[in-house]
Amino acid sequence: MAIVTTVMTVNCGSSSLKLRLVDESDTVLDSEDIAVHKGQIDRERLSRFTERLGRVDAVAHRIVHGGDRFTGSVLVDRDVRSELMELIPLAPAHQPMALAAIDIVADQLPGLPVVACFDTAFHSRMPDAARDYALPRQWRDRFGIRKYGFHGLSHEYASTRAVGLLADKDIRIVVCHLGAGASLAAVRHGHSLDTTMGFTPLEGLVMSTRSGRVDPSILLWLQQHAGIGVEELADTLQYHSGLLGMAGNPNIGELRGRADRDARRAVDVYLHELCAAIAAMTAALGGLDALVFTGGVGENESFVRTHVATALGYLGVTVDEPHNVGAEPDTDISTPDAAVRTLVIAAREDVPMARDARMLLGGS
Template identity: 50%
Template sequence: MRVLVVNAGSSSLRLRLLGPDDTVERTADIGPHDIAATLADWPAPDAVGHRVVHGGTQFTEPVVVDARVRAALADLTELAPLHQPKSLAGLDTVSALLDVPAVACFDTAFHTTIPAAAATYAIPREWRERYAIRRYGFHGLSHAYCSARVGELLGRSDARVITCHLGAGASVAAVVGGRSVDTTMGFTPLEGLVMATRSGSVDPGLVLWLAERMPVDELTKALEERSGLLGLAGTADLREADAAAVEVYIHRLVQGIASMAASAGGLDALAFTGGVGENSATVRARAAERLGFLGVAVSSPLNAAGAEEITGASSVRVFVVPAREDLEIARGTRSALAMLGGT
């Protein structure tokens, strides 16, 4: 089955066509208005897999999109107002162009296995129930692929794996036996690590204090778009950030990894993925140095070369895994259609 993978971002859209054996036949990073012109020259797919950021509590697996599902996805927009509309726009545009099944694959779905103790905020019960407030977690498609790949490299399915998705957005997940048991992002993608322009976790009292001194929309925009590395160093590019900003970034990353190791009950493997995770030997080395107490060490030559395994003299194996959300989406698309007898 040939699968067209549609990954809608905040300002661009990535299309990738995967053949039946998952070879990449076509790929393009385009603007949302260039979809029709791009697809006009591509081979026709048998199905389309869409990355959808939020699946709420009802979508825990990839699902074939029909009118009912489409309406339910729209209802979730208030939980992800920055991301869900982009996903839905991509879904609608491609569905209007191609008369093939569409499958929604969710970033939140992988984390629905997180136990209640890790998913629950200590806030009034009526808030949690009325507004479906819980720690959802994000980047699930990336964490799912990365942890599965590490399991293959380890040759075991019961490993305790910490996956670090480090890009413009960043999160760490604890995966035990292929199931997510905790992650650093929560109700929104703002919680957790320092990111390119997002603040990561801040004292909620600080947010309340600031909300008394500025409009809420201004505060929201600042935390989403003018914080993180940009707020610390005046640049969202880690390679250009000053030493003090990088130190804050590393501190939060190490803190996140250590907390995920505690949630996993130990650590067998640590994996780095995403643009920063794959390309910054410095981030990997500095994180490993701080995590020596957990048995983590990297080989300097292997780390500098960006090898797939960069384990040093350590009890924990360390890997660099290229991010392939497209493969995870294609897998989910084929699985959802197979359950309906579509293959």
């Protein structure tokens, strides 16, 4: 088998398709971000990207949901693809687009080995206390109902990078992946001990268009008393809730610039849920040594970081505000005497994806 060094990574998110060509030193040789609208991939732009590439040894695709079956990256064959299709109901906003991307890129770059890298894999060894729901055992065993967790590739990279920046392998880390989708992870010694997303990527924090956690009785009530069907509920929770549902705009930076009541309330709810969830993650760790912000919002919206630091000052989180406002990843924005280090780290899911492809295929 030929040595694999240069890997094309295909990262299907809920709002964008991120393409990277990465070499063995994690250097990005080429890149393009393509906006995604309602799960539709712009085939022409994707084709232009693949046509201009030089050497490519393998393709690695980010797959959001691996279920119980996939706890590590795998080579994609017909059987694997069929199993991934069965998981579509658990990640309807992501899984179909990722499968479409696998097919499109395979047509454009035929003959290359294809690797699936799973967001759920990083969380697959969470303690039972963190992963189990208080539901009947029959349901949990029969249907595989448990907390799977997501954004694992981002949480893995950001926590590893934090350990490197702070030169301490024993730190207790909460990673805040804040983008169109958002989740937290409590990480120590390279392992996820808890996370905010659950059985699907819908649970947890308030997101751009997703509701995050809600009382399940609300959904039952809407079905029983308001006559709202399952399809409408699913569509609304995924695509018309969160910041968009509360204030008509999915962008928290733009909402902060508005003075109307709906915008203020949406931002307040977003920040309240975020701070409460970070505090909960520290309980899984028994304390906090490093708080990491990554993702589009985490890296670019300094007011979010300021609010979190103020709210969680009692945990020892304090940031240097001038440094925070002008922060560019990867950097430590803490005050010199802060008990908790606060870091801004660029999201690099492509790094663990390319690494896993090389390991599977016998590369460096």
